[in-house]
Amino acid sequence: MYRWYENASVCYVYLDDVSHDDPSAFERSTWFTRSWTLQELIAPRDIIFYDKNWKYIGSRESRRDIISRITKVSTRVLQKDEDVREMSVAQRMSWASSRRATRVEDIAYSLMGLFGVNMPLLYGEGHKAFLRLQEEIIKISDDQSIFAWSGVKEGYPGLLAQSPDAFRTCNDIIRINNRTGGTSFVMTNRGLSVTLEIYQWKILDMYVALLNCMRIKDSEPQHHPSRGYSRMGIFLRRLAEFDQWARVEDDQEDLRDRMDDHMLAWKQANPIFSHGSAAVSEEVRTLTTYQGDRNIPFWEWRGYHMREMAMKVRQMPFFSPRGEDALFCRRQRIHGFRICNELLVEGSHGPLYKDILRRSRLDKKTGILVPNVPSKYPRSIVSILDISKQQRQIKFISLGFDFDFNPVCFLAEAPAVDEKDLLKKRLKELVQEDGKGQEIGANGNSDKDLFDFRTSHAHFDCEKINATRGILERLPTDTVGWNQIEGDGALPHRFRAGLWALKGDYVNGLCVSLRGPKYKVEFKRDVSSGHVIWDFNLERVSTGPLAMHRGSFG
Numbered sequence: 001m002y003r004w005y006e007n008a009s010v011c012y013v014y015l016d017d018v019s020h021d022d023p024s025a026f027e028r029s030t031w032f033t034r035s036w037t038l039q040e041l042i043a044p045r046d047i048i049f050y051d052k053n054w055k056y057i058g059s060r061e062s063r064r065d066i067i068s069r070i071t072k073v074s075t076r077v078l079q080k081d082e083d084v085r086e087m088s089v090a091q092r093m094s095w096a097s098s099r100r101a102t103r104v105e106d107i108a109y110s111l112m113g114l115f116g117v118n119m120p121l122l123y124g125e126g127h128k129a130f131l132r133l134q135e136e137i138i139k140i141s142d143d144q145s146i147f148a149w150s151g152v153k154e155g156y157p158g159l160l161a162q163s164p165d166a167f168r169t170c171n172d173i174i175r176i177n178n179r180t181g182g183t184s185f186v187m188t189n190r191g192l193s194v195t196l197e198i199y200q201w202k203i204l205d206m207y208v209a210l211l212n213c214m215r216i217k218d219s220e221p222q223h224h225p226s227r228g229y230s231r232m233g234i235f236l237r238r239l240a241e242f243d244q245w246a247r248v249e250d251d252q253e254d255l256r257d258r259m260d261d262h263m264l265a266w267k268q269a270n271p272i273f274s275h276g277s278a279a280v281s282e283e284v285r286t287l288t289t290y291q292g293d294r295n296i297p298f299w300e301w302r303g304y305h306m307r308e309m310a311m312k313v314r315q316m317p318f319f320s321p322r323g324e325d326a327l328f329c330r331r332q333r334i335h336g337f338r339i340c341n342e343l344l345v346e347g348s349h350g351p352l353y354k355d356i357l358r359r360s361r362l363d364k365k366t367g368i369l370v371p372n373v374p375s376k377y378p379r380s381i382v383s384i385l386d387i388s389k390q391q392r393q394i395k396f397i398s399l400g401f402d403f404d405f406n407p408v409c410f411l412a413e414a415p416a417v418d419e420k421d422l423l424k425k426r427l428k429e430l431v432q433e434d435g436k437g438q439e440i441g442a443n444g445n446s447d448k449d450l451f452d453f454r455t456s457h458a459h460f461d462c463e464k465i466n467a468t469r470g471i472l473e474r475l476p477t478d479t480v481g482w483n484q485i486e487g488d489g490a491l492p493h494r495f496r497a498g499l500w501a502l503k504g505d506y507v508n509g510l511c512v513s514l515r516g517p518k519y520k521v522e523f524k525r526d527v528s529s530g531h532v533i534w535d536f537n538l539e540r541v542s543t544g545p546l547a548m549h550r551g552s553f554g
Contacts, residue, residue: 001036002113005043013040013049020055026063032070035101035110041067042077042084042114071095072171084114088175088213089137090145093167105129107164116140127162131315134160135187142182143175145213148232152254157239157246158315159192169255174219176212176231191244191312198236199306200380205405205506205532206250208233208259215257233259236313238405240507245311307403336360336370336382337399337407338526340537345390352389356396356472357381368533369399380408380476388417393517399536400476406506407523407534408476411514413498416470471499489513490521509534513541 005011018025026049031037041047047060060067064078073095076082084092092114101107108129109121117136122129134146147159149166161167185194196209210231218230235250247254344367345352355362360383361372369383381400388395395417398410474481482501483490490512493499502521504510509523522537 002039002043005040006113008044010046010048011040011044013047014052014054015049015057016052018049018051018057020051020053020057025051026057027066027070032067033099035096035099035107038071038096038099039110039113041071042073045080085116088145088173089115089141089143090148090167090170090173090213093146093149093161093164094169094171094173096164097166097168097170099164108133111164112136130163131160138185138187138192142184143213144182144211145170145173145175147234148173148211148213148255150255152247152249155318157248157313157318159194159234159247159313160315172216173213173232174216176214178212182212187315188312191314191316193310193312195308195310196236197306198309200403201235201250205237205401206248207236207238208256209236210259218258230258232257236311238506239314243310243312245313247313336368337534337536339367339369339385340535340539341367342539343385343387343390343397345387347389352387354386356384356386359383384472394519394538396471397538398471398474402476402503404506407504407509407536409500409502409521409523409536410471410474411500411502411519411521411538412471413500413517416493416496416498470496474499474501476503485512489515492516518542 013031015026015029015031017031018029041060044060049057049059049063051057060078064075067073067078068075074082074087074091077084077087092111096107096111096114099107099110101110103123104126105121105123111133112118115133115137117133117140119132119136125132137146148170149161150169151161151166153162156162183195185192187193196211198207198209200206201208210233212231214231233256235248235254236245237248238245339362343353344362344364355369359371360369362369371382380402381398383399385397385399386395387397393413394411395414396410396412398412400408402408478501481495482503483493485491490500490502492515493501500514500521502510502512504523507525509525511520511522511524513520518541520537520539520541522535524535524537526533526535
């Protein structure tokens with residue numbers, strides 16, 4: 001049908017609800033609200049309009065501005081100055097968002113020619129027709145603006161919209177062409193398989209996926225002189241199965257503009273470390289921004305951890321609101337730890353534990369520790385507990401979540417708490433091992449000298465540099481410097497005596513013994529209340545092998 005209109009020299013449109021004597025009636029005509037008439041408007045070379053009395057009321061050319069205002073179709077498309085196939089998928093979908101058909105399937109069928117696809121007409125399939133249309137579109141197009149719709153509904157986790165109405169606000173979304181080429185995506189029996197750039201949002205287990213599309217206004221150089229564009233982002237969460245994801249909303253929003261600005265501000269700021277620095281997490285090197293004094297604590301450095309992630313986004317609706325995957329998608333959840341009672345010891349002069357960061361709230365009755373300081377940046381460390389007054393071998397405990405929302409803990413015995421002189425000595429040894437010996441600054445005493453020394457020697461083996469950092473400098477997002485797991489326990493750290501860096505699995509948790517100090521470390525996931533709470537247990541054990549349940553360790 002579309003080709004039939006496209007090959008016509010001229011198309012005559014009879015408007016039975018428009019009178020030549022009423023100029024405003026043209027804009028109110030139902031012809032502009034019907035699904036099938038969209039292709040009649042765009043495809044022909046020329047269109048002549050007549051009113052109900054067959055009086056000439058204008059052409060598409062003469063009325064292009066009025067028609068563009070009614071339909072949101074660009075005047076350049078109406079004038080045939082721009083090929084409709086050059087418009088983004090989101091833009092073309094937006095033109096159909098306010099149109100209706102007697103049969104719901106025709107809303108999808110009427111768009112086949114506009115997108116250059118073919119599919120069988122199966123009346124009776126209902127809204128599935130529009131899903132089939134999108135599946136046909138992604139077979140021939142890698143335009144990610146097809147995901148840039150709004151109106152996420154609870155229970156529906158898919159990346160494909162349920163109707164054109166979801167694209168109502170997408171008229172100004174254009175695609176971004178990448179010199180290196182885009183990534184392919186395809187529908188599978190496990191959902192839509194796609195590779196996207198994602199980074200952690202302010203809620204740690206929520207991610208922003210950047211799409212290769214943007215608003216037209218954000219493509220103007222005066223807004224982004226250093227880059228020229230700023231991409232749009234959608235929100236995702238990982239489900240119980242590691243490769244399964246779902247689209248969600250954040251604070252009643254599910255589509256945001258200029259999401260690059262949240263993580264690429266480093267281009268206009270002084271980065272803490274150079275791109276090759278090994279002193280920060282591998283994913284965050286070029287995404288960390290520095291604000292203020294360099295003496296700011298390591299855990300307060302601001303930045304985003306970004307990865308290019310291959311994923312399968314579930315398209316099928318959740319069958320039960322109480323199912324495990326449905327619970328994973330809920331917006332309101334507690335992401336914290338329940339500390340075992342043995343660690344929350346009270347002395348005669350007060351508690352024998354202290355939260356160094358003071359960014360968490362501890363319920364002494366339940367032992368639940370959750371963040372209480374809102375932040376627009378993701379904070380992977382929930383708390384650092386000082387338990388040195390309890391006469392234990394373990395003096396400090398750092399708890400948090402890594403990029404994949406796996407529970408993480410760092411434990412420090414006395415030798416690993418703080419020894420700047422020892423750290424400088426070990427760094428100096430590493431330099432000498434590398435054959436490039438050099439003194440640590442002019443006097444070798446200040447923190448700035450140590451900072452500059454580590455930064456200038458960022459070319460060393462990443463694991464060695466990472467491993468020399470103490471518990472107050474470690475982040476859960478570090479990709480190296482973790483204790484090795486062997487058999488039924490964790491081996492002592494290769495470079496930092498007394499430091500234990502352990503990572504669990506975001507579903508199965510962790511249960512492991514320490515080879516050295518006789519302790520068992522356990523993370524156990526509890527969702528009995530509908531919230532996600534990790535039971536953290538650190539207890540002394542007798543000698544002998546321990547059974548260990550092993551999740552996913554770094």
